[in-house]
Amino acid sequence: MSILEVNNLRVYYDTMRGEVKAVDGVSFKLEKGEIFSIVGESGCGKTTTSNTIMRILPPEAVIKSGSITFDGINLLEIPEKEMKKIRWKRIAMVFQNAMNALNPVKNVGSQIVDAITTHLNIPEAEAWRKVKELFELVGLDPSRLKDYPHEFSGGMRQRVFIAMALSCDPEILIADEPTTGLDVIVQRNILNLLRDLRKKLGLSIILITHDLAAVAQVSDKIAIMYAGKIVEYGNIYDIFTRPRHPYTYLLIKSFPKIGSKKERLVTIKGSPPSLINPPKGCRFHPRCPYAIEKCRIEEPPLVNINNKGLVACHLYDQLNLVI
Template sequence: MAKKILEVKNLKMYYFTSRGPVKAVDDVTFDLEKGEVLGLAGESGCGKSSIGFTLMGMPQPPGRIVGGSIKIDGREIVGLPEDVLRKEIRWQKISMIFQGAMNALNPVYTVGYQMIEPLIYHKGMEREEALDRAMKYLEMVGLDPEVVYRYPHELSGGMKQRVVIAMALLLEPDIVIADEPTTALDVVVQAQIINLMKRLKKKLGLSMIFITHDLSILAEISDRVAIMYAGKIVEIGPSEKIYYEPAHPYTQKLLAAIPRLHEDVEKLEFIPGSPPNLINPPSGCRFHPRCPYVMDRCKQEEPKLIEVDKDHYAACWLL
């Protein structure tokens, strides 16, 4: 049996606003095995990035973890002091490739300065040793080592994305969260980044959570896929099961909305309506106002994830 490197149970993270708490991550449970890639997909605003920041122990203000458990390699991190998280967990055990490399890099410092800072802080390296290691990792992601002497504005979008990936790998963490790493890149560079991530996973044995709203990208890289809707995971299972035998109506609609290259599709599907307000989400199943198969029970009782096939779970009263 594969080792579970990450275990998340009943995780809740709300943004506390003047109008009430926004239930961005609401009772989410999943795990991640050593060397596995878990894809996390769903519409914008469903809580994907919020999960990423929460797993890092750094929910964005005014966010706060209000319940649940996050165990990394068997160690509970919910409730750990900030200085312990900074010194022992972030970037050492779990790191993140932030969405939008253009905003993740400081424009007034060279790439090298930004890369060696965590090596000096966490590893106690001398500047020259840290710079050598930064060059090695830039080379690993397909960049010229001399990029360490350049400023972010001197790099293309794809080069910046590779720098951010190298920074996430510098301290050799067990888990890497990739938050939409191909957003705002053209399709050629997207393919290069995806192939790079696949090579790094194989070479370094990375465990990865790959966050995106693009299901076609997840088909390339994920071992398992979790579908999120309105702060909850509504379906999770092996990639093949999710793509060929989707069980939840929301997953079915998402997949039906993807154009196909090798088959004729007379009309692409769409999901009527819009995602719900997470300050006051719908009662029962949160998808029921948009679901074509809605029943009275859907409006009153919230469905739990049940096993519909081996390792394949979905939360729907139809099942």
């Protein structure tokens, strides 16, 4: 059963240089209890998507169309007062670079207590008990509740933020680049923590990341975003063994894969396009080695392949892309 459904979402930014089509027709479903990853390079619209779900977009962002259905409610239509009952209490988020956003002059325990008492109507003593439980849940030593942020390492501060996000027992956790900027060993620990939390709490998790290698280890399903659109969507095994979109294929092939045969890395020419004037037709066509005339003119629809996934490519049934 899907717990969250995003349908044909379009979010544009009004800027001095023109309209930036950051998210341009994105649809996906988050099933209950699954880890769903949105993968893409910087500027592909993945953070805008998650910020729209939380309804925390900056003023210059305009939601052009679409719906986000959560528990039968369209989050884009309800007034802010109603949204406040959902934000953080039912859908919580760990922000990108959050680990640098703790208040340096306040101990971490009381920062989480603040978050709890703001959202839930419970006495402070009870909130402190709750924080202690949360600390244990995310693998932090409860004796360090009264320590200050500078006494925590990067990975531990990320755990503090995960604890804070879980403080009101949400049903959905959105984690925006939770491992970026952490060392490999710590990255792995944080991803394992997310996986454990899903199991223990029955959480549904949306993982936003640029790191294809990291998602391979923890996700159930992934969506690959390119220039504001989802180009491929499916089960993690299908995507990594039999990608249908050239972008997915080239991206996977461009990672050096330790332990396999050393062969020259695949490269993708050029760089991601500007979203003010995205290329016509398929947005990937200027960089795609397989592009044909049709790709320059006509935008490929997102088609269903034997109920195994979705892909937006004119050539999906002609190319034989096997990893």
